Amino acid sequence: MALTQRALTTWASMVIFLVLLTIQLQTKQKQSWYLIFMPIWLDDALTALFIICSCVHSNSCQAMTEMPVFCGSRRCIIFVICLMKIIAQLTLCYKLENQNPQLPIYYIFLPIWTLIVYLIIIVIPPLVRHYKD
Amino acid sequence: MLFALQELVRWLGLTVFEMLVHLIALLVFTIFLALRLDDIAFTSTSPGSYDVWIVFSPLFVADVLCTYFNVIVLIRLYIEGHVKEAIARTVWSSAMLFVWSLFKVLLCRRLAGLSNLDYSEIMSPIFLILQLIAIRACQLH
Numbered sequence: 001m002a003l004t005q006r007a008l009t010t011w012a013s014m015v016i017f018l019v020l021l022t023i024q025l026q027t028k029q030k031q032s033w034y035l036i037f038m039p040i041w042l043d044d045a046l047t048a049l050f051i052i053c054s055c056v057h058s059n060s061c062q063a064m065t066e067m068p069v070f071c072g073s074r075r076c077i078i079f080v081i082c083l084m085k086i087i088a089q090l091t092l093c094y095k096l097e098n099q100n101p102q103l104p105i106y107y108i109f110l111p112i113w114t115l116i117v118y119l120i121i122i123v124i125p126p127l128v129r130h131y132k133d
Numbered sequence: 134m135l136f137a138l139q140e141l142v143r144w145l146g147l148t149v150f151e152m153l154v155h156l157i158a159l160l161v162f163t164i165f166l167a168l169r170l171d172d173i174a175f176t177s178t179s180p181g182s183y184d185v186w187i188v189f190s191p192l193f194v195a196d197v198l199c200t201y202f203n204v205i206v207l208i209r210l211y212i213e214g215h216v217k218e219a220i221a222r223t224v225w226s227s228a229m230l231f232v233w234s235l236f237k238v239l240l241c242r243r244l245a246g247l248s249n250l251d252y253s254e255i256m257s258p259i260f261l262i263l264q265l266i267a268i269r270a271c272q273l274h
Contacts, residue, residue, distance in 0.1 A: 006136065007144050007270035015263055018256060025252040047135050078135050105171045109163055116160045123156060126138055127149045 001050075009046065013039040033096040037089055044089075047082050051075060077122065084115040144273060145266065146225045148206075151199050158195030165191065180246040189241050196234050203227070228265065232258045 001009070016039040024036050034041075054075055088111035095108045138149065147155075165188040168174040175184040203226045210219035236258040242248040243255055 003136075003140055003144070004270060004273045007273060008267070010136075011263065011267050011270055015260075018259060018263070022253050022256045081135060105167050109167045112163055113160065116156055116163070120153065120156050120160070123138065123149055123153045127153060130149065 010043060013043040033093045037093055040089060044082060044086055047078070051079055051082065081115070081118065084111055084118065087111040088115055144270060146222070146229070146269065148202075150202065154195045154198050154202075158191040161191035162189065178246070182245065185241050185245040189237055192237055193234070196230055196237075199226070200230055203230075229262060232262045 017037070020031075020036045020039070024031060024033075091103075091108050091111055095103065095105075136144070138152075141147070141152070142149065165175060169176060169184070169188050175188050177184040203223060207219050207223045210216075210222070236255065239248070239250060239255045239258070243250055243252075
C-alpha cells in the first residue's frame with residue numbers, strides 16, 4: 001500500500017472511532033467498549049497482516065518497497081509497537097468495562113507508559129543525528 | 134496502520150522535535166491522570182478547583198514550547214529567504230496547535246464543571262483537524 005492509502009486507512013479508522021466514542025459519551029445507554037474500539041482493532045489487524053506478509057513473502061523486501069516501515073529490522077520495532085498498543089487497548093477496555101476491577105490503576109497505565117517510553121526512545125536517535133549533521 | 138518516522142513527518146507536518154515534546158508531555162500527563170484516578174493527588178472535583186487544569190498542564194506546556202519552536206523556525210526561514218515555505222508551515226502549525234488547544238480547554242472546562250457543553254461540541258475541533266489531516270493525506274505522493 002502506498003503512503004496515501006495507508007494514511008487514509010488510518011484516518012478513516014480514527015474518524016469512525018472518534019464518532020463511536022462521541023456517541024458513547026453522549027448517550028446514556030452504553031455499548032461495549034470493545035465494540036467502540038473496533039475500528040482500531042481492525043487497523044491493528046491490518047498492520048499485523050502486513051507484518052506477517054512481509055515475514056513470509058521475502059527477505060529482500062522487493063514487494064514492500066512502498067512500505068519501508070515493514071522491512072528488515074524495522075519489522076521487529078513495528079511488531080513490538082503493535083503488540084504494546086494492543087495490550088494497552090485491551091487493559092484500557094477491561095478497565096472501562098469493569099468499573100470496579102481488582103486491577104490497580106497503574107497496571108492499566110503500565111502498557112501505555114511502556115509504549116510512550118519506547119516511542120520516545122525511537123524518536124531521540126534521528127533527532128540527535130539531525131543536530132550532529 | 135503504522136508509519137516510519139519520516140512518513141509521519143511528511144503527513145502530519147510535525148518535526149521530530151515537536152513529536153518528542155508531545156510524547157514527553159503525554160507521558161507526564163498520563164502519570165498525573167493515574168495519580169488523579171487513584172485518588173493520590175489532584176483529586177478535587179469542585180467547580181473552582183484547578184486540579185483538572187494541573188493534570189492537563191503538561192499538554193499545554195508542550196503546546197507553548199511548540200509555538201515558541203515554530204516562531205523560531207518562522208524567523209529563520211524568513212531570514213534565509215524561504216518566505217512562501219515559512220508562511221505555509223506557520224499557517225499549518227498554528228492551525229494544528231490552536232484547534233488542539235481549543236479541544237483541551239473545552240474538555241478541561243467540562244471536566245472541571247465550568248461548562249455543560251455536549252461531548253459532540255467538545256470533540257468538534259478534533260473533527261475539524263481530522264478534515265485538514267485528510268486533505269494533507271491526499272496531497273502525499
